[in-house]
Amino acid sequence: MVxxxxxxxxxxxxxxxxxxxxxxxxxxxxxxxxxxLIGSNGAGKTTLLRVILGLQNVVRGEVLVHGxxxxxxxxxxxxxxxxxLFEPDLPVRVRDFVALGVDGDRFGFARRSKAxxxxxxxxxxxxxxxxxxxxxxxxxxxGEQQRVLIAHALVSRPELLLLDEPLANLDPGSAQExxxxxxxxxxxxxxxxxxxxxxxxxxxxxxxxxxYAANGRIASGTTDEVVxxxxxxxxxxxxxxxxxxxxxxxxxxxxxxHGGSNLADHPDLVIE
Amino acid sequence: xxxxxxxxxxxxxxxxxxxxxxxxxxxAFAAHAIPNGAxxxxxxxxxxxxxPLVGLVVFALAAAFGIGVTSRRTRSDVATALALVLMLALGxxxxxxxxxxxxxxxxxxxxxxxxxxxxxxxxxxLLAALCVMGLLVLYRPLLxxxxxxxxxxxxxxxxxxxxxxxxxxxxxxxxxxxxVVGALLTFSLxxxxxxxxxxxxxxxxxxxxxxxVFSLATLWAAIACSYWTNFPIGFFVxxxxxxxxxxxxxxxxxxxxxxxxxxxxxxxxxxxx
Amino acid sequence: xxxxFEPGLFANGSVRTALVLGALVAVVSAVVGIFTVLxxxxxxxxxxxxxxxxxxxxxxxxxxxxxxxxIGAGVLGAGAMxxxxxxxxxxxxxxxxxxxxxxTGLSALFLYLITLSTSTTGSTQSILxxxxxxxxxxxxxxxxxxxxxxxxxxxxxxxxxxxxSISPELAGARGIRVRWVGxxxxxxxxVAVGLSAxxxxxxxxxxxxxxxxASTLKVASRLSRAVALAGVLGVFATWLGVILAYDSYYWFxxxxxxxxxxxxxxxxxxxxxxxxxxxxxxxxxxxxxxRAPREEDGRS
Numbered sequence: 001m002v003x004x005x006x007x008x009x010x011x012x013x014x015x016x017x018x019x020x021x022x023x024x025x026x027x028x029x030x031x032x033x034x035x036x037l038i039g040s041n042g043a044g045k046t047t048l049l050r051v052i053l054g055l056q057n058v059v060r061g062e063v064l065v066h067g068x069x070x071x072x073x074x075x076x077x078x079x080x081x082x083x084x085l086f087e088p089d090l091p092v093r094v095r096d097f098v099a100l101g102v103d104g105d106r107f108g109f110a111r112r113s114k115a116x117x118x119x120x121x122x123x124x125x126x127x128x129x130x131x132x133x134x135x136x137x138x139x140x141x142x143g144e145q146q147r148v149l150i151a152h153a154l155v156s157r158p159e160l161l162l163l164d165e166p167l168a169n170l171d172p173g174s175a176q177e178x179x180x181x182x183x184x185x186x187x188x189x190x191x192x193x194x195x196x197x198x199x200x201x202x203x204x205x206x207x208x209x210x211x212y213a214a215n216g217r218i219a220s221g222t223t224d225e226v227v228x229x230x231x232x233x234x235x236x237x238x239x240x241x242x243x244x245x246x247x248x249x250x251x252x253x254x255x256x257x258h259g260g261s262n263l264a265d266h267p268d269l270v271i272e
Numbered sequence: 273x274x275x276x277x278x279x280x281x282x283x284x285x286x287x288x289x290x291x292x293x294x295x296x297x298x299x300a301f302a303a304h305a306i307p308n309g310a311x312x313x314x315x316x317x318x319x320x321x322x323x324p325l326v327g328l329v330v331f332a333l334a335a336a337f338g339i340g341v342t343s344r345r346t347r348s349d350v351a352t353a354l355a356l357v358l359m360l361a362l363g364x365x366x367x368x369x370x371x372x373x374x375x376x377x378x379x380x381x382x383x384x385x386x387x388x389x390x391x392x393x394x395x396x397x398l399l400a401a402l403c404v405m406g407l408l409v410l411y412r413p414l415l416x417x418x419x420x421x422x423x424x425x426x427x428x429x430x431x432x433x434x435x436x437x438x439x440x441x442x443x444x445x446x447x448x449x450x451x452v453v454g455a456l457l458t459f460s461l462x463x464x465x466x467x468x469x470x471x472x473x474x475x476x477x478x479x480x481x482x483x484x485v486f487s488l489a490t491l492w493a494a495i496a497c498s499y500w501t502n503f504p505i506g507f508f509v510x511x512x513x514x515x516x517x518x519x520x521x522x523x524x525x526x527x528x529x530x531x532x533x534x535x536x537x538x539x540x541x542x543x544x545x
Numbered sequence: 546x547x548x549x550f551e552p553g554l555f556a557n558g559s560v561r562t563a564l565v566l567g568a569l570v571a572v573v574s575a576v577v578g579i580f581t582v583l584x585x586x587x588x589x590x591x592x593x594x595x596x597x598x599x600x601x602x603x604x605x606x607x608x609x610x611x612x613x614x615x616i617g618a619g620v621l622g623a624g625a626m627x628x629x630x631x632x633x634x635x636x637x638x639x640x641x642x643x644x645x646x647x648x649t650g651l652s653a654l655f656l657y658l659i660t661l662s663t664s665t666t667g668s669t670q671s672i673l674x675x676x677x678x679x680x681x682x683x684x685x686x687x688x689x690x691x692x693x694x695x696x697x698x699x700x701x702x703x704x705x706x707x708x709x710s711i712s713p714e715l716a717g718a719r720g721i722r723v724r725w726v727g728x729x730x731x732x733x734x735x736v737a738v739g740l741s742a743x744x745x746x747x748x749x750x751x752x753x754x755x756x757x758x759a760s761t762l763k764v765a766s767r768l769s770r771a772v773a774l775a776g777v778l779g780v781f782a783t784w785l786g787v788i789l790a791y792d793s794y795y796w797f798x799x800x801x802x803x804x805x806x807x808x809x810x811x812x813x814x815x816x817x818x819x820x821x822x823x824x825x826x827x828x829x830x831x832x833x834x835x836r837a838p839r840e841e842d843g844r845s
Binding site (some may be wrong): 299300346361364463 | 582587590635638641642643646647648649651652654749751755759806817
């Protein structure tokens, strides 16, 4: 059972500048799973992703990929950051940037190989970016840049792809397109996905697993297992209701008697 | 010699006030470029037979506007670099065609603290007061646009105009400081001491006050050392400004590492599924 | 073409040296300059020129090879800037400013000591403003080697450098040591500007480092093309500038020419203005051919 885990995060505590950000984080991700890391801003989602990437030290616990401790240059884990600011005059075309996904970390005098170029073409097709492959990357829209970043991460054939709030800066239409794209990537490329978001609903149709983060702690399992009043109340430390309306899930703050004011800064705890 | 102390004090206070914003806004390059441009103006004025001070002011303002305008077309550091080399090239051309003798040029480049005459003190003081008043008027919008540019745009602040207004103030204060500290080193008073102040406190009023303290200390020490050793004042200003920053940085680093070792982290009961 | 090439232009040894060294420096500056502009390190690039000049003045006092002084000082300056902190943009600004202030202050001292120890006037100006006509031809082999080393070094690190310049976060996640790559680049920058400062003077050093790359980045869509075009623009401005400076001796009755730096800077600025105008022209003409409008990035 343990051997089939792609990613195993065990008993992780994270502290930054003296503050405990995450406590006792435990979860597993298996091959080909689509996992959503849900939580409001400040819940520690980016920190957790950085821990998995090996960019953030842990006070306690470990991160294992295929049973081995995670290192910074592990090719099995790819990453799409939330926002990369591309200067408009950056002399890098879309296809050049995606090619950097293969050889961007390599020193040396060698020219780009033909095999790399072919992989780039293939990946551009997969994310439907072939149409603008020769445009300067700084001239694209936010949604288009998002696709290119995904292609850049996928081209080195990782087994797990981490995405930090990929839907945050997109309008609902573009967000839906990206989710469908990611779903097809998971199916066709056999890549496991872990993406963070403060909005759970757009991901409900495609998520295999949810990791719900609040109060420095997480709860992990299927949506039915995790998104329940008893589980979430225990997680938040306050009473919380779960309402299902037209297929959408709403997590609602309980009465003020139980300290509802502390939850004022959680955007998803409000009836929309 | 009293003139030296008076003009030096005025220049130091002005440089500290301007420098507080220069460091906040990341405009160190512009603060370096504008006095250099001013130098070119003095060389040109000399060539034409006009009072060098006029050349200083005109070219300093031209540099400020040039940087402001070109920043629309390209990155601001590129704009500053281009404006700077253009001014320097003009300065070199002026120097080549004139028959300037070296001490005058040296004085403009590296400063001549003993070269300020009594009847220049009053206009210098007035112009300095004007600049400080300008900074006071622009204090709030300048602070906001430096810390939170998007917020200030939302509040209706004309950021472009503010940028140029600030550069004009930098230009005027540079023109005042160049005869005293020299074109090449005017900017160092606007960087080292204010940056050191910011390391100690990030609260604006305190950092501003501390900038003035550090700047005065630096310039007074520089005047004294220059008087005793006969070395150019620019040498002392440049190296002491840097020294102030380094010393404060080291002290702050040492004292803060003592502070963070006393914390206790509280573990929270967990939840597993 | 007779009006351009005044009598004795190519027969003049110092002109020939100027053309060769100038071209070498222009090419190295262009390649380094593209990355300098992309990384937003124009201030550091300029500051290192002045730091190198301080080193030159020190070398003059210590009677050590000037090349060693210029380049050694530059490398020390680059290290000092990195030590103070270059990760965040505002920190970089302060670091550069502090190092520049210290170096310029030292320059003031060295130049003062030089004027005390020698009786030659004009040494301040020649050290500060430099002149490609006054460089010894014997410098050429050393300069060529250093220039080639910088080019080779940049080629070697070009991909991690590009990744770090585009997104330090993404580069870090890929396992690239962003800090070390940045420091390596700064050292190469220091060597390149030290070289150009001693050959063509500090004004031209910055002009050729920033100008042609800035012009090129407006028009090029590929890194290799940007670098090549910047090199061409740089060499063109340098050569024409050298020729015009030589010619200018014959323009005035006083038989005093205008400095090379003046001509080259004017040409570099002209290139920039032309590139800007071309960009605007292209934007207007292509706008009508563009596809349906896409969502706003919040960036104009």
